[in-house]
Amino acid sequence: MKLIIAAIKPFKLEEVREALTAIGVRGMMVTEIKGFGSQSGHTEIYRGAEYAVNFVPKVKLEIVVATSMAEQVVETIAATAKTDKIGDGKIFVLDVQSAVRVRTGEINDDAI
Amino acid sequence: MKLIIAAIKPFKLEEVREALTAIGVRGMMVTEIKGFGSQSGHTEIYRGAEYAVNFVPKVKLEIVVATSMAEQVVETIAATAKTDKIGDGKIFVLDVQSAVRVRTGEINDDAI
Amino acid sequence: MKLIIAAIKPFKLEEVREALTAIGVRGMMVTEIKGFGSQSGHTEIYRGAEYAVNFVPKVKLEIVVATSMAEQVVETIAATAKTDKIGDGKIFVLDVQSAVRVRTGEINDDAI
Amino acid sequence: MKLMKLLPLAAIIALPCAGFAQDTAVVAETAAAGVADDTPQMAEIGYIFTTFMFLITGFLVFWMAAGFTMLEAGLVRQKNTTMQLMKNVALFSFAALLYYALGYGLMYPGAPADGVYPDSWMIPGWLGAFSMASLEQVGGSPDTDLTYASVGSDFFFQLMFCATTASIVSGTLAERIKLWPFLVFIIILTGLIYPIQASWKWGGGYLNETLGFLDFAGSTVVHSVGGWAALAGALILGPRLGRYGRDGRVTPMPGANLPLATLGMFILWLGWFGFNGGSQLYMDTAGNVADISRIFANTNTAAAGGAIAALIMTQVMYGKPDLTMVLNGALAGLVSITAEPLTPSLGAATLIGAVGGVIVVFAVPFLDKLKIDDVVGAIPVHLFCGIWGTLAVVLTNGDATFMGQLISIAIVGAFVFVVSLVIWVILKAVMGIRVSEEDEMTGLDVAELGMEAYPEFSKG
Amino acid sequence: MKLMKLLPLAAIIALPCAGFAQDTAVVAETAAAGVADDTPQMAEIGYIFTTFMFLITGFLVFWMAAGFTMLEAGLVRQKNTTMQLMKNVALFSFAALLYYALGYGLMYPGAPADGVYPDSWMIPGWLGAFSMASLEQVGGSPDTDLTYASVGSDFFFQLMFCATTASIVSGTLAERIKLWPFLVFIIILTGLIYPIQASWKWGGGYLNETLGFLDFAGSTVVHSVGGWAALAGALILGPRLGRYGRDGRVTPMPGANLPLATLGMFILWLGWFGFNGGSQLYMDTAGNVADISRIFANTNTAAAGGAIAALIMTQVMYGKPDLTMVLNGALAGLVSITAEPLTPSLGAATLIGAVGGVIVVFAVPFLDKLKIDDVVGAIPVHLFCGIWGTLAVVLTNGDATFMGQLISIAIVGAFVFVVSLVIWVILKAVMGIRVSEEDEMTGLDVAELGMEAYPEFSKG
Amino acid sequence: MKLMKLLPLAAIIALPCAGFAQDTAVVAETAAAGVADDTPQMAEIGYIFTTFMFLITGFLVFWMAAGFTMLEAGLVRQKNTTMQLMKNVALFSFAALLYYALGYGLMYPGAPADGVYPDSWMIPGWLGAFSMASLEQVGGSPDTDLTYASVGSDFFFQLMFCATTASIVSGTLAERIKLWPFLVFIIILTGLIYPIQASWKWGGGYLNETLGFLDFAGSTVVHSVGGWAALAGALILGPRLGRYGRDGRVTPMPGANLPLATLGMFILWLGWFGFNGGSQLYMDTAGNVADISRIFANTNTAAAGGAIAALIMTQVMYGKPDLTMVLNGALAGLVSITAEPLTPSLGAATLIGAVGGVIVVFAVPFLDKLKIDDVVGAIPVHLFCGIWGTLAVVLTNGDATFMGQLISIAIVGAFVFVVSLVIWVILKAVMGIRVSEEDEMTGLDVAELGMEAYPEFSKG
Ligand SMILES: Nc1ncnc2c1ncn2[C@@H]1O[C@H](COP(=O)(O)OP(=O)(O)O)[C@@H](O)[C@H]1O
Ligand SMILES: Nc1ncnc2c1ncn2[C@@H]1O[C@H](COP(=O)(O)OP(=O)(O)O)[C@@H](O)[C@H]1O
Numbered sequence A, B, C: 001m002k003l004i005i006a007a008i009k010p011f012k013l014e015e016v017r018e019a020l021t022a023i024g025v026r027g028m029m030v031t032e033i034k035g036f037g038s039q040s041g042h043t044e045i046y047r048g049a050e051y052a053v054n055f056v057p058k059v060k061l062e063i064v065v066a067t068s069m070a071e072q073v074v075e076t077i078a079a080t081a082k083t084d085k086i087g088d089g090k091i092f093v094l095d096v097q098s099a100v101r102v103r104t105g106e107i108n109d110d111a112i
Numbered sequence D, E, F: 001m002k003l004m005k006l007l008p009l010a011a012i013i014a015l016p017c018a019g020f021a022q023d024t025a026v027v028a029e030t031a032a033a034g035v036a037d038d039t040p041q042m043a044e045i046g047y048i049f050t051t052f053m054f055l056i057t058g059f060l061v062f063w064m065a066a067g068f069t070m071l072e073a074g075l076v077r078q079k080n081t082t083m084q085l086m087k088n089v090a091l092f093s094f095a096a097l098l099y100y101a102l103g104y105g106l107m108y109p110g111a112p113a114d115g116v117y118p119d120s121w122m123i124p125g126w127l128g129a130f131s132m133a134s135l136e137q138v139g140g141s142p143d144t145d146l147t148y149a150s151v152g153s154d155f156f157f158q159l160m161f162c163a164t165t166a167s168i169v170s171g172t173l174a175e176r177i178k179l180w181p182f183l184v185f186i187i188i189l190t191g192l193i194y195p196i197q198a199s200w201k202w203g204g205g206y207l208n209e210t211l212g213f214l215d216f217a218g219s220t221v222v223h224s225v226g227g228w229a230a231l232a233g234a235l236i237l238g239p240r241l242g243r244y245g246r247d248g249r250v251t252p253m254p255g256a257n258l259p260l261a262t263l264g265m266f267i268l269w270l271g272w273f274g275f276n277g278g279s280q281l282y283m284d285t286a287g288n289v290a291d292i293s294r295i296f297a298n299t300n301t302a303a304a305g306g307a308i309a310a311l312i313m314t315q316v317m318y319g320k321p322d323l324t325m326v327l328n329g330a331l332a333g334l335v336s337i338t339a340e341p342l343t344p345s346l347g348a349a350t351l352i353g354a355v356g357g358v359i360v361v362f363a364v365p366f367l368d369k370l371k372i373d374d375v376v377g378a379i380p381v382h383l384f385c386g387i388w389g390t391l392a393v394v395l396t397n398g399d400a401t402f403m404g405q406l407i408s409i410a411i412v413g414a415f416v417f418v419v420s421l422v423i424w425v426i427l428k429a430v431m432g433i434r435v436s437e438e439d440e441m442t443g444l445d446v447a448e449l450g451m452e453a454y455p456e457f458s459k460g
């Protein structure tokens, strides 16, 4: 199995979720994060003092899928989250050794 | 070492933490997440408009433990987080290559 | 590539970010977490009732870097986040199999 | 409140609420007044002063409804906030309806004229007759008694006291009680329980006539009544899940939004000037307005005394001052001075309030010892300090007797507590008053209302 | 408001605002009054009562600006909160300036004396002359007419009504309109549209003189006017991105902070006592103060009726009560009683308010069907219930005619809606009224103002 | 405030606070009044009007305490919010006690009768005698002077001004000062510093008698005094950690809850009507109530002017309007008009307020240049605009002289700043006024109070 970690723009979340459901992804973990990257660094003024905004709000998806499915999931996210504007995000793939579904005790591919 | 990632029901957090402490887990990272899974998808009405609730609040645990301990930790979480109701959550295990304790510089098993 | 996960004290975030930028890290994901560890467990009183505070606020950094850079990043974080006080945090390193930059489709080292 | 009023009721009975009589009435009166129609008749001036005073102090007491709402919304956990808001808006609205439909009539059957109670009592001195409130006709009526105030202003003012009593209950029972059973209780409380017992004192009933009970603005008649009803509810309802460990360990469930709670406290403090000041009931002479001034000053200093006492107590006892206790302390000071805000000197008022603040600091953990789960501390503030304040009347008002106060407290307490207990038991049996364990864990907002109070804020 | 006033304007015209005339004036008057200078002359008493009443009811209406601000800040999404706060502070401030510079003069050209309009009208009965507001000289003027109230208090009170009208618009158009075009519209609304149409009724214009239109405190003149302007804006501006799916699916965008919204509702409820009560315009006799009391009591019960109606309706229709609808319901009750808060009995007032509550529950989804995106429900509350309330006058006030009410509603509505529509179209063409898609998705706070309302709270 | 008052003090001295004298008193008076006991004597009417006016404007000023609390709680960072709430509740409570114990007596030793100061001065014109405040007896006293108002109402009203001064300090020093040293300073400020300097003007002291200083409602006597004390504190306390980089870079520390800050601003705006209006001190004649009306209208328009000025300035200077500056701007307008809210025309008042708004926009970054860390902008608003407003009196009030104003500002400023500086230095030496670096980074809520303001909201 693979753990797919993706940082995307918040307003893309719903679209990505629908696309993933469409290809059969049955679960994920979503976290609000502060992203730092090339998009960062524009400046704002607060009460007359200028300052750099280094973090931009992003959404992190963590999805565990069967190895066979991983590529498709990555492509789907990449396709759906794309706006061609800087800050679209990143997708990372890691190896998962095992998985358990708490409710049933099913393991690995059956668990996800 | 192993990284154990678990998504559980929020109200189970305290119980799970106690159970893990009991078996000697000395640290973890806890994050509030929005979970998507089979539990998701009931509908609500807001100001007369019906809509589907796709995300349910979950808590994500991330725990790094010595390989020898991994299985026991997974079992403990699975046992404690269980309510037999849909949405109980998932547990994933990943490989960790190295660990460092910032304060002391200790590494790997000594760091956790 | 490596995924570096670090739990540090919140007020160290800016310092660490600057140090990492200095050594050429171009991106990261930052999450507010509740940390459990040896630092935890002091007690407070609320309306006359004593209770233990088991979680302390921490910041989690997730950074994917080229394998060649991983060690330096770990050292930089360790050096910058250090206060020699309990609760300084931990750094974990995991293997990353692949990476994609959504905007451009670049992969792996080019993506980060 | 100094004296109950025959006249409003007389007025009520006398006048059908002739809606469209407006213009005729106006014309009539205008004609009567003749040329100088815009200069009040001398006899009207006191009436205008007192009526206007009721409207102003009345809207201040109304504002307390917002105060309770913010206080409670700030002291419950995030997941039960929408429900707490809902309960507070709904309870005020139902109180308004019920006090109109039943309460006002029951509460003011009128004082006895040389020992003989008017027929407006069903059981003389104990139970008034049923009648819906109605106001003078538009334009006022020629035969209005000008020595008091307009029925409308009196009704408006008194209604707010009834609603206050109801607000007290919602805080104690928060985070676990179902909406509708709670509202059913509120309907009974505001339509029957409150007005009936209030008639004993302010309606010229037994406590007033026979026991010489003194309760200027309602430490007992309003606050302890709310407290008793809440206590009965808390006993039947039981504590929140996980609140009390077997080992007697108390798990704090910190309020989610302390700025809101603090705002609520300030709103209540402000409203209390109306609560106590308006209870002077007359502003038609220099003496009365000077008394109202005393009341404002005393009310303010009592609150300050309560807050400071709680601040110092928690600093000393726990090593760290506890804001929620300080907020309760200020309210405790206010409740404590409510039974007699007029006669104490500024110093005495400060001390009476300070004692209230001390009581709260001890009462809150004490209730936890008894495993009585009072989410916002309403019982310590309104019941305990209501009793203290009622007894403290004897310290500064020579007309009050310790026994007269004590017996009255007991009578009112017994009546309200027992009746409430019975109603809660019935409600529990009939419709169930508590949400399911799962719903309670999920939080009432999502489980019962499907609406989060802070949907976009992630929970830490 | 019962009658328009010649005198204030007379005063305005008569007196230059002689700032430093203070002391002389004071001296003069003091001298005049002689020894008993601190006892008001009999003739002054009614004047003092009414003036003071305006100041108090006026500050209550001012407080409504905070109510709208909190209501709207609570019902928009987190990312647009700072902008909503900004718009509300700014719109009140501009309303204050414009009503001073143009509005007050346009609104009160004065009623015709035996059929003949004073020259203070440019178009008799339809358009007043331009003049900036100015107050009596310091110390008051010897020749002040004592039968009404001071110009300052009247101006202060009336200004708040103008600002209220503006507040209504901001809620509907929230989360997508640019700051400056919005403020330009507000300037036109408060400087021209509102006062001109208000002069038709309260300035003694056509609707008042010829159609016998009755609108006590402004269900039409204030609330529906705000509603019409908002509706025109919503049509030109279009709904928020993603609000309405092609398949007719409506995507709810829940308010980010319901305690804030609830606080706003309570503030508005409180302010409404001033809004309706002060519209009695006189408190110089027992009859007038008794009427104001009726108004307070009726206003309160109508709000309660509206809240309960919405509570029950949503419980029955959706299975779960909807807090945001209950808040709208209370406001709906208030708007509904505003056209005639005096003549109804308490029972009638409750029903009139309750009908308002029902209207809102149906109107909100109805507007969504039409893809008209009203973020806070201002159109159902202020426009729909404003119309209902204006028609309901005939139920309790014999002087009102159904046709007179209906035609007046239509005239005011047509004028405000058409003029607003034109202005919105022009603004759209000239400066553009809507933020870019990207900015809207990012949220106006960061995109337009670079300032988050809750910077430290992570978004869930 | 127009003139200081001999009489209240006379009353104070004359009457012991005879708590239980109530009934006798009441009876007496009633008897005196005889049959028509509910119609005020003609001579009482002005007294009732003025007294009631003080109670109402007084509760409005009380409400400002909630305004400061919300404003500050909204502008500090999340981690210091509970502490800010605590400080505000505590400072008001201590102010209430100290003004009763010391302040009121010190502040009103009474004006000189033909040049001779009464013995109630320790140092004639400069330092009053010590005496605790006490009110007329219950029921009022037969020999009350009816030309002014009740002592109770005057005390209540004046107390709130003292508390306002204290509230100003807490905002500037937020996020780093320890609770108790702060409260010790507040005790000295409200018990000694404020009343002593206030007696120079309002107590009939030197500034009033000799310099002809005019400060109607306290731009200098209240606001700049708070500002000077805050400035002294900020200098001794130093800026927040990380606020100013070596390279002169300023790190913004954005307020955590802008809706709260906006609510606070609206509360202050509302309270200011009482602050300035009540300072007319009399409402017993048509002239006085007309003046109060002028004051209400001018106060409102000045706030609007300040807000709009700040809105436009920030738009022009930074390209984006800054809400926090707009909030400061409205308050700046209010402070600016406070020294003379009566004599300006509406236009002049708007401009005076607008200048205040401009001042704030420049003053806030200016203080940052000087590395003076004022968390909420209290120094620009209350000190800078307090000075501006005091000087601006000469523009519309012929009685004011530029030098008289300037010298008075200097005397008051020197006294308050120096004394405050000394006290801060002593406090720093004796108990330490600043929390540890670690505690400051952790946040005062957890470190000092062990209680988070928003425990369940995760920090973004
Ligand atoms: N090396 C990295 N490790 C972890 N997360 C990253 C990394 N680089 C970027 N990200 C995440 O991806 C987001 C978008 O990246 P950014 O460089 O801003 O734009 P782009 O993806 O267009 O290059 C960042 O906000 C951050 O959350
Ligand atoms: N494939 C997955 N990858 C990551 N997280 C998952 C995955 N499937 C489920 N989860 C997490 O587990 C939670 C519970 O899963 P769900 O399918 O709802 O119920 P159950 O665990 O009973 O099957 C989800 O809310 C989500 O947070």
Ligand SMILES: Nc1ncnc2c1ncn2[C@@H]1O[C@H](COP(=O)(O)OP(=O)(O)O)[C@@H](O)[C@H]1O
Residues within 6 Å of the ligand: B026, B027, B028, B029, B030, B062, B063, B064, B065, B101, B102, B103, B112, C007, C034, C035, C036, C037, C038, C039, C040, C056, C058, C085, C086, C087, C088, C089, C090
């Ligand atoms: N085994 C672990 N797995 C994951 N995170 C951990 C682990 N141990 C500690 N942490 C994280 O590191 C933080 C600091 O660890 P702690 O034991 O409190 O202090 P120290 O790092 O000085 O030993 C914890 O709050 C937690 O977030």
